Amino acid sequence: MADHYSNNDQHQRYNERLAKLEERSILALNNSAKRRKPLLKKQLPNLKQFRLKRNLQRIISVVLPFSLILLFMLYIISPLxxxxxxxxxxxxxxxxxxxxxxxxxxxxxxxxxxxxxxxxxxxxxxxxxxxxxxxxxxxxxxxxxxxxxxxYDVIGLINVGNQPKLLLSNGKVRPVTGHLEQFIAYDGFKNHYGILKLTAKEVGRLKPAIRNGISEVTYSPTTLDTQRLKLVMNDGNTVFVRADTLAEKMSYYPSIVANTNGKRIINLEFGAYSYGYSSKAK
Missing domain, CATH: 3.10.20.310 (membrane protein fhac)
Incomplete structure (x- = not known):
């Protein structure tokens, strides 16, 4: 009988301890929940802001390219x-x-x-x-x-297919336009485009004062000199010179003329010498 009461007491004490433990557990859970509620309240606005920002970035990444393309297309068709x-x-x-x-x-x-x-x-x-x-x-x-x-400078006129054409300093020709006060007439270059192109480039290198003193340029080759040119000058002189050295040799022309008297033939092919028209020298 005494054992029976003793067992009941122990069982009762065990139930009391268990009840206290359950009560403490519930209390702890309640306290934890109370602490988490303010934290959630603080985090919730941040989460909303993050989602809003992310959605805005997605919208911009889609809308911006299309907007730029649209603006560019509108610009193209506009008067601007x-x-x-x-x-x-x-x-x-x-x-x-x-x-x-x-x-x-x-x-x-x-x-x-x-x-x-x-x-x-x-x-x-x-x-x-x-x-x-x-x-x-x-x-x-x-x-x-x-x-x-x-x-490219216009350096004269040349007949191409019985039509006068402007000769340019690059050796090419183009239709005559505008008014030419002074021009050089080119002759004898038919079927000799290589020599004509070389001559044009050399004439284009001359100083205007010397170039404007030339009246005619004729291709006049010999067996000894296949590049010989004959230049008729406005001052009455005649000059023989090679096409490939025309610019260099003609740069000496003013000083040569200054040291001679009367109208003369000046040969600048190989070296430099001159003689009168009445002379038999060639």
Whole structure:
């Protein structure tokens, strides 16, 4: 009987301890939950802000490229992308219209396609007009461009197929345009384009004062000199000179003339000497 009461007491004490442990556990859980609630309240706005920022970045990454493409397309079809003013500079013989025609840079053309220059495009321009030596197209305003050109000199006239053509300092020819006050007449070069091109380049190297003193250039080869040229000067003298040394030898012409009297024949092929027209020397 005593054992039975003892067992009951022990069982009762065990249940009490278990109840206390459960109570402590529940308390601990409640305390933990209370501590976590403020933390969650603090983290929740940050989480919302992070999600908002991320969504905004996604929207921008999608919308921005399409917006830029749309703006570019609108710009292309708008008047802002078209040229409304063209200025030509550096041309002396060619007209502004000839330059614009050769470069295809005109009012109403797309700006960015007009200012881009490449060797292939320069070649096309020179095909349209052989007198153009170089071209630089500069954007000077939102819708204005400046075409800056360098020309090959016009060094005279030559008949090609019974038609007079302008001879340029690069050896090429082009139709006669504009007014020529002074020009050199070239003859005897038919079927001798190599000599004509060499002669043109050499004449192009002469100083204007000497070049303007030449009236005629005739290809006059001999068995001893296949490059011989005959130059008839405006002062009445006649000069014989090789095509490949024309620029170098003719640079001495003013000093030679200054030391001679009367109209003479001056030979600059090999060395330099002169004689009168009445002389039998050759």
């Amino acid at each position: 992308a078209r040229i409304n003013q063209v200025v030509v500079s550096g041309n002396h013989h060619l007209t502004d219209q000839e330059i614009e025609q050769a470069t295809q840079v005109k009012k109403g053309r797309f700006i960015w396609g007009s200012i881009a220059m490449s060797p292939a495009r320069l070649q096309k321009i020179q095909t349209r007009n052989a007198q153009i030596k170089s071209v630089k197209i500069v954007l000077t305003g939102m819708r204005s461009v400046d075409i800056r050109v360098k020309e």
